[in-house]
Amino acid sequence: MTDARATNVPSNVRCRVVVTGVGVYTSIGSSPGELLDSIRTGHCGIGVIQGFDVGQLEIRHGAEILNHDPMAHFSADEAASLDRTAQFAVIAARQAVANAKLEIAERAHRVGVVMGICAGGQGLTMSEHSTSRPWDDAAAANRLLGAAHYVQTDAVVKALGARGPQTTVSTACASSGTALGHAFQLLQTQKVDAVIAGGADAFTFQTYAGFYALGAMCASPCSPFGDAIGVTFGEGAGCVVLERLTDAIDRGAPILGELIGFGTTADAYHVTSPHPTGEGLCRAMRLALDSAGLERESIDYINAHGTGTRDNDLSETLAIKALYRDAKQIPPVSSTKSFFGHTLGAAGALEFIVSLLCGRENIIPPTIHLRAPRPGCDLDYVPNEARSAPMHHFLTNSAAFGGVNAVLVGGEVAPTRSLPPLAHDAIVITGLAVVSAVGCGLDEFRTALREGRSGITDADRPGAVGPRAKRAALVHDFLPRRLVPSVDVRRMDRLNQYAVVAAGLGLADAGLDGGRLSEERVGVVVGLTRGPDRKSVV
């Protein structure tokens, strides 16, 4: 790979998005240079977990950042107020901004922040719940509020002083892949001039315990696509500074590579399992290539989601094979999770950064710990040793719980590149739906508004524990199947039920229910203040 300035990129190319800074904080390196050296030399960050006692447990490996010292990065007050995930996010974001030589203060309102968070501060809150009650005092309440996903993004925004759009993306393990994609779209549509985008997640006992219970973890350091089945958890953060190519050139920014395309899809298949044939991931790869204006043959390397689980590795292999059906060759595929574990919310961003850094050095990163191939996994997974080969373009895959797939296309900054035009048709609202304290369904809601009826009533939820708000606007008489007959609300908490029913009503109001629109062309965006935490809130 080469820098753009050295290749004299024409300045009239618009809406190409480049990476001008990267920041990383991982178990194999706290700077891009350290990370690259570890990949090059095969240095693994996975070891016996130190953060909590695993002496009696079967799964003892994790990729922790063992030498993390908050006081090396934050004041005492900051360190006390930021949870571990937020600390990682801020460290990586600061590093990326410094790396990009970006002076945010000069144009703070045109700088956005998009962070992907999966578990966030969940671990902290859940452990706190076991010993204290959030209404006991202000500190306890703050701890509860500090568990929300947006808190980490908020911490980055405050630390950097960015005043443009601030978005937290939480699409499980695809969070930061989706975050980079969203940032890419913000820049292409000229909403901002620069975006700090990335993801972070800290290793917590709660996350570990959840996956332990699922039986999805590997007893040894993970070996994606290999004979040892299962995932190894990690922690870390990765951030990039993204700018339009022309802006980056104008300000003389270091240009490290290009974010060329993005594609995202949903499997709509299962809560934890990917679609068994990787159908959704394959579509996401196709969409990403389409948005980049590239053919599959242009891809020199695929950084796989490659968690190490049986279901993921096989379905991802099938997805890649489907993408390359009848092709002469399939590019090398590897999983860098074998180095730094599965970093959940940070995974997509870190893996994009690894691919970018390796591409600049013409190194294909390996899958380490790969002793023997797994049945059905028969691609070139670059076993154990980095390989020297030119890398002009790469794909990074994220395939998350809930069936979310996010694929990024990155690569060198070619002198010319023809990106497909963005379609910007006028956007109109065709359907509305309401689930509220003054009515479920539009008719009821309209009537309430017309009559000036308030939904605020005495709050008295049977079985509630602790002090109660005297008045609250609670949803009453919510009967999901009366509103959307085909909805199956089994195993959904109330929050999910509200979202699903509102979406169903909205589609019906738009006349798009009953399969009138291809499922693949229907997207879903749900805004939440807090995630579903029925079990963590008393």
Next chain:
Amino acid sequence: MHKPGGDAPVPPRGRPGALGRSQAVARYGSVDDEYARIRSGVALADRGCTGKFQIAGRGALEAVNRLVVSDVSRLPLKKLLATFMLREDASILCEAYVANLGGTYLVLTEGSQPDRVASVIEEVCQSVRDAEVADITAKRTLLSLDGPYSWELLKEMVGTSILGARYLDVITDQHIGDIPLVIYRAGATGEFGYWLDVAADAAPELWQKLLAAGMPFDLIPYGYEAGDLCRLENRFINMQCEGATARSILEVNCRTMVSLEKGDYVGRAAIEKTLERGPLRRLIGFAMPQGNDRVALPGVGDAVTRLGTVVGQIASARFSPTLKRGIAVAFLDTEYAYVGLDFEIGSTAGPQLGRTVSAPFVLNRSLGVRFQEHSYLDPEHP
């Protein structure tokens, strides 16, 4: 190579079906062999006797909801719903599967009175505004591919996309060779099952293609005797046995299928009446003492007694090769219909003991088979 429609005795069952036959096939060869293939490999059946009715128009949903006991408005697009059609007295007219094809519904029926089923569907649709019904039974044929490795054979024929199909999915726009078909991920054996819905005139060709492609899988065709055995082992309702003799759907433990939230439908009034006092009988499973004694099986209608009192009647009984014992279902007076009780069952070979057990009788092999891990063709990963 087997051909559909063998020489085995074939009791009447169903309406004229596919592949040029008017009666279902009891067996193609040995029932034990057919059963073994269903349970451990792949087997192919002709479900040509299944009734097929397409209901379209603005009133289609209302019409289908009047026909079946379940609420079809809850059925997502491209999904099947397993349900029943009743008579007015709430006894079961037929087993039914409803497919939501987006504005149009396909109703697949199976029962001992196919002509009566057809006329009920016709009558109901005529009574609903804008509901048009087409009886496509003779135009379409259902073939059934069953067994723990049926997905593997089908994958070779239609591609890997079939592996993602979930139970009761409707997969449209499929092809085997140049034969277009719709696949329903369904079955009545408890093992992985796929119903292939194909034009009747293309069915013989598809049958032959499946037999040819199935050779590496040791595929054989199976008749309804082996199928019924698998049904019983899973406690699925058999419309030729317990389904035909149940006085009410509530006797066969299908309360969860019954909707009281939708409008009127055939049998609703009788169901509501029965619910007021509860059913007088319930279907329950019996396991006989272990032993390879097929002769001592109870017969349909044999009395079930407890301390000398007749408390029920056998509705169906067979010998389970998997369990190596006789199994049966019987309608018992409700107060006796509990698991873990011993009863005396009369049979021609003399009375014998039977213990009530919970469903299903056996755990299907398919529960332990995943395409990610297993393959019929790879002996190292069976």
